[in-house]
Amino acid sequence: MIETHFARIRARHALSTEEEAAIRSAMGTSLSFEAHHTFVEADTLLDVSILIVEGIAGRYKDLRDGQRQITELHVPGDFTDLHSFTLKRLDHNLIALTPCRVVLFPHAKLAELTERYPRIARLYWFSTNLDAAIHREWVLSMGRRSAIARTAHLFCELQVRLSLVGRADPDGFDFRLSQVDLAECLGMTSVHVNRSLRRLRELGLMTFRNGRAELHDVPGLRELAEFDPSYLYLDPPPL
Amino acid sequence: MIETHFARIRARHALSTEEEAAIRSAMGTSLSFEAHHTFVEADTLLDVSILIVEGIAGRYKDLRDGQRQITELHVPGDFTDLHSFTLKRLDHNLIALTPCRVVLFPHAKLAELTERYPRIARLYWFSTNLDAAIHREWVLSMGRRSAIARTAHLFCELQVRLSLVGRADPDGFDFRLSQVDLAECLGMTSVHVNRSLRRLRELGLMTFRNGRAELHDVPGLRELAEFDPSYLYLDPPPL
DNA sequence: CGGATCCTTGATGGGATTCAATTCGGGTGG
DNA sequence: CCACCCGAATTGAATCCCATCAAGGATCCG
Numbered sequence: 001m002i003e004t005h006f007a008r009i010r011a012r013h014a015l016s017t018e019e020e021a022a023i024r025s026a027m028g029t030s031l032s033f034e035a036h037h038t039f040v041e042a043d044t045l046l047d048v049s050i051l052i053v054e055g056i057a058g059r060y061k062d063l064r065d066g067q068r069q070i071t072e073l074h075v076p077g078d079f080t081d082l083h084s085f086t087l088k089r090l091d092h093n094l095i096a097l098t099p100c101r102v103v104l105f106p107h108a109k110l111a112e113l114t115e116r117y118p119r120i121a122r123l124y125w126f127s128t129n130l131d132a133a134i135h136r137e138w139v140l141s142m143g144r145r146s147a148i149a150r151t152a153h154l155f156c157e158l159q160v161r162l163s164l165v166g167r168a169d170p171d172g173f174d175f176r177l178s179q180v181d182l183a184e185c186l187g188m189t190s191v192h193v194n195r196s197l198r199r200l201r202e203l204g205l206m207t208f209r210n211g212r213a214e215l216h217d218v219p220g221l222r223e224l225a226e227f228d229p230s231y232l233y234l235d236p237p238p239l
Numbered sequence: 240m241i242e243t244h245f246a247r248i249r250a251r252h253a254l255s256t257e258e259e260a261a262i263r264s265a266m267g268t269s270l271s272f273e274a275h276h277t278f279v280e281a282d283t284l285l286d287v288s289i290l291i292v293e294g295i296a297g298r299y300k301d302l303r304d305g306q307r308q309i310t311e312l313h314v315p316g317d318f319t320d321l322h323s324f325t326l327k328r329l330d331h332n333l334i335a336l337t338p339c340r341v342v343l344f345p346h347a348k349l350a351e352l353t354e355r356y357p358r359i360a361r362l363y364w365f366s367t368n369l370d371a372a373i374h375r376e377w378v379l380s381m382g383r384r385s386a387i388a389r390t391a392h393l394f395c396e397l398q399v400r401l402s403l404v405g406r407a408d409p410d411g412f413d414f415r416l417s418q419v420d421l422a423e424c425l426g427m428t429s430v431h432v433n434r435s436l437r438r439l440r441e442l443g444l445m446t447f448r449n450g451r452a453e454l455h456d457v458p459g460l461r462e463l464a465e466f467d468p469s470y471l472y473l474d475p476p477p478l
Numbered sequence: 479c480g481g482a483t484c485c486t487t488g489a490t491g492g493g494a495t496t497c498a499a500t501t502c503g504g505g506t507g508g
Numbered sequence: 509c510c511a512c513c514c515g516a517a518t519t520g521a522a523t524c525c526c527a528t529c530a531a532g533g534a535t536c537c538g
Contacts, residue, residue, distance in 0.1 A: 063384070063465055069379045069383045086368050092375060125325045128364070135378060137300075137330070178484065191487090233330070417517090419516080437518085
């Protein structure tokens with residue numbers, strides 16, 4: 001059920017079967033959310049962290065006038081809010097962008113787990129630091145990349161992250177978000193997302209249609225986006 | 240010497256004198272950096288984390304054409320790269336934006352410290368999660384706030400963070416960055432930073448000149464920026 | 479088949495960049 | 509003491525990327 005979680009960890013660090021069993025024993029309730037359901041609201045006190053088993057979720061913040069910014073996407077195997085273990089409440093909301101199945105990890109169990117296994121504590125600390133690295137790359141995208149490069153970069157990132165958990169091929173992946181959702185990730189309007197996607201299609205780099213991304217020219221896409229996967233820490237020294 | 244660090248921690252959590260002493264005992268060498276010196280380069284293997292004693296530092300990434308994006312600013316009392324303790328190398332560079340005095344904390348000492356004092360481990364985990372929260376707010380700024388609101392927001396954030404360590408009054412603070420530096424924080428050109436600052440001055444909200452920010456109307460500034468300090472977690476439940 | 483939702487495209491406008499020139503302030507040395 | 513210089517700040521003009529506004533088209537589903 002949470003094999004994707006172990007795949008994600010093992011893409012970066014060794015994990016013993018004992019550690020794997022310990023993590024399993026910290027699992028709590030399973031739940032499902034419909035698409036577009038905000039399942040955690042900012043400022044709510046939390047006593048569980050949520051792991052995605054299936055589906056795509058996002059962290060987002062709104063401005064008064066209704067403008068929304070998604071600050072990170074989550075794929076199967078990701079904790080959406082492991083950081084709530086130390087923060088206790090979140091500064092953002094969590095939404096299911098597609099139908100999602102999740103597993104809850106009670107903070108009390110995580111406390112036991114991380115105290116008994118300091119190495120797991122470090123692995124999970126690493127995991128939240130990886131989220132921060134993704135945030136930094138998004139700050140760079142928003143601040144300095146053009147709309148088309150930013151769009152390309154997002155798909156490059158997703159291709160890598162989804163591959164780790166067996167949800168992408170080298171040349172494409174299912175991704176059932178609307179162009180409005182993408183716009184909220186990319187800090188632009190859905191109209192301009194549409195034009196950027198058209199441009200990427202015309203350049204022969206990729207198509208995104210009917211909830212599926214086809215990457216026709218990954219090197220070209222990465223070149224345009226200046227995508228360097230090192231921020232995803234796929235080859236870290238042992239922890 | 241690292242009183243600002245304890246002030247920063249105690250603004251959010253209790254810290255016993257024993258814990259304080261333990262942290263002190265993990266201190267290593269002191270160093271000074273000149274302004275504009277990049278003191279950590281991306282992808283270098285690190286075995287120390289760096290605490291700022293005096294000065295302003297920044298995390299930044301560059302694109303090929305030389306465009307630079309600063310993804311976070313650091314003030315006295317901050318670790319610039321506590322996350323290198325689990326990441327081992329960084330996905331970004333660290334630069335002294337003003338002359339800086341720092342203290343090194345060897346990772347070996349941090350490992351001892353966090354294993355002996357699990358609560359300190361949680362406090363430091365919290366600290367890196369706070370960096371991520373700041374990143375998220377910057378993503379929102381870059382993606383959805385106008386140039387003037389983004390500029391105002393940055394000064395609101397700095398006023399709060401500097402106040403915690405006694406480096407700001409309610410109505411202003413020293414801040415010896417150039418408009419080019421600000422542009423690299425804000426994802427815009429220095430020309431437009433200049434125009435945004437003029438607008439803020441004309442609106443009677445703040446002035447920034449000669450390395451000093453004067454906040455004439457903090458409520459007005461916060462209103463314009465839609466600044467809500469909750470992402471800085473100044474009132475978290477006990478850890 | 480009608481309605482909802484999402485996608486697509488065109489026309490127009492505006493906020494930010496780009497390019498360029500001028501001013502300002504702080505040093506430095508003749 | 510002042511001419512000179514240099515980096516930083518300031519301002520104007522032209523341009524461009526992206527947003528806004530608006531209208532049609534596609535797809536799906538009850």
